[in-house]
Amino acid sequence: MRNQGVGTWPFRSSRRDPEATAIVFREQGISYRELDERATRLAHALADLGLERGDRVALLSANHPSYLEGLFATGLLGAVLVPLNARLTAPEVTYALRDSGARILVHSAELGQVAVASAEEAGVQTRVVVDGAPDADAVGYEQIIAAAGVERIDRDVSHDDACFIMYTSGTTGNPKGVVLTHGGVTFASMNPIVDLDLRSDEVSLVAAPLFHTAALNYISLPTILKGGTVIIEEGFEAGRILKVIEERKVTYSFGVPTMLDAMSAHPDFASADLSSIRRWIVAAAPVPPRTLHTYTERGVNLCQGYGLTETGPGALVLTPKFVESKLGTAGVPQFFTDVRVVDVDGVETKPGERGEIQIQGPNVMREYWNREDATAAAFVDGGWFRSGDVGVRDDEGYITIVDRLKDMIISGGENIYPAEIEAAILEYPGVVGCGVFGVPNDKWGEVGCAAITLAPDSTLTYDDLESFLNGRLARFKIPKSMVLLEEIPRNATGKIRKDRLRDMYSTPEPV
Structure with missing residues (x-):
């Protein structure tokens, strides 16, 4: 195949076991054969709407299979997906649409008011409505998929081509678009596969937002790459998640500390069967020791990790073998990633000394979209990305996240x-x-x-x-x-x- 990108993954996985379940959403399963067909049809449909190589497709929705189908479809065409935070206001969505130059906006019917206003303001002419009926000025997601062809698409897409643009949280100033390449996403997905020993029978739960890299690149895509099953929840509700874990025998997931605390505070936590969990990653914010100990007492060893949107996200991970002996650290560098802690002069610190965490590897972003100055400022010493986070390593190389420099x-x-x-x-x-x-x-x-x-x-x-x-x-x-x-x-x-x-x-x- 000429296409070496992420868009081919459903087809490659379907060659192994076409009837295996790739995605479960609202209790309905989608096989790898069906996922391959839907992604191919969607790619044809987007091309019919005028999408060309390098063009951007924005997506605004709660968690939905369209995130994965959209990523694979744009990847087949050599186009670029732009997942947008579903909580953004209309002006914020308008900014992202303008900044990315999106040609098409795919959005849920539920977010139609924000989407319509933003698309009009940003000059986006084409809207596709997912998870609901389209309005008069839009087309329906399921309708265009059903009407499109199924001919195999094989275009030249390399690991150096942009796969998606994901906007940072924007806690200060306007958010920046992080450009991750197909190669970057591949290595970001391979990191947890190697370090966490993910298997082809994983049942992976996605309750964190798919418009962030953790749910997308650390849970969903590695599972698809291995041929496992991704259970997509539209959002997070503690009691519901405990029920899904028990009924679906979930083996792998990700959550931020507040999600885990909400689950442990739920009345069903003590009686919920969590025995199927093999790996549960906790990251994205400092993890209180109380949270780690609460789950350890339930037999769930939380694997603390660390990363950023710009690193796709994995940089550090605490592998299951050392969860108890190194409890509280974020672990060691991921297999394909290098991490160092340096002082203000760029010199690596000694064990026990605090410094800035810097990351290098094929999973690190290519650039900030249309932000040459910001891109240049983000890298030092020939490719080390400046995280802005403070860490300290011990004499065995395990790094503890101390805080944000700016905080x-x-x-x-x-x-x-x-x-x-x-x-x-x-x-x-x-x-x-x-x-x-x-x-x-x-x-x-x-x-x-x-x-x-x-x-x-x-x-x-x-x-x-x-x-x-x-x-x-x-x-x-x-x-x-x-x-x-x-x-x-x-x-x-x-x-x-x-x-x-x-x-x-x-x-x-x-x-």
Whole structure:
């Protein structure tokens, strides 16, 4: 085949076992033969709508098989998929459509209001409606698939060609489009296959958003590559996920800490049968020790990982063999990836010393879309990607994620890392969520403030918090104030929006 890209994966997998179940969605199975046919038909349909090599197709929807079918179809044509965060507002979607230059917008009927307004504002002429009836100015996803041809498509697509553009969370400024190539996605998918010893009988659960790389490149695509089954959930609901794990005998999944905490807090957690789970990755935010221990007690060894959209996402992983002995670390570099920790001068730190985590490998992004300056600033020393995260390695090479450089609080000349403080606060009975951020202070320049959410009927005063942290943390690390919130602002991956917290509570407090 001339096409060496991701688009050929359904066909290649169907050659092994065409009737094996590739995807389960709303209790309905799609075989590898059917997935291959649907991706081929969709590719023909998109070409009939005018899509050409290199063109971009944006997708705006809750979790749906169209994410995978769209990726494979655009890959067959040498076009580029642009998955968009389903929680974006119309102006945010408009920005991404304009920035990517998308020719076609595929969107769910449920998000039609945002999609229609954004497409009109951005000048996108063609819309395809998935998971619902199309409006008068759009065409239906299932209709165009049913009407399209099934002739095999084999175009020249190499590992160097762009596969998809995924926009970063955009916690500061406009989000940047991360360009991952077909080769980058292939190596990103191979990393968990090798390091986690994934099998052809995996039953992989996707409840995290498919518009992020973890659900797409770390769970779904590796499973397809191995010939396993991907169970796609439209969203996350703790009780529902526990039920699916038990009924479908789920073996592999990914979740952010808040998802895992919600599951463990559910009344069904204690009785749920979790024995089928072989691998469960937890990443995307600092993982409290409480969360790790809760699952260990249930016989589920959480494999902590670390990565970014720009690294596709895998950079570090804690393999199952060392989950208990290295509990709390993010592990070692993935098989096809190199990771180093360096000081401000770019010199590798010694064990126990903190520094910036930098990543190099074939899974790392090619560029930021149309952002030459940002791309140049992101790489140093001939190809090392600057993560902006602080880490520390031990004498065996295991790296612990300390915090984001930009979230570090500098108070009276001392560097304070919020993740350490958050882990301590989460040990307080009744605390279910915590985000520590810096606020201006006349004396110290900056001090910590803790945003906290409590379980029902729980109470907490600042004096209680201060007393609890005394002896657990150095005095300069203890937040000088706190706010009790019903909900801590987070983005779609569960990361706390500390920029919003700083904006909301930035009034200096005298101490």
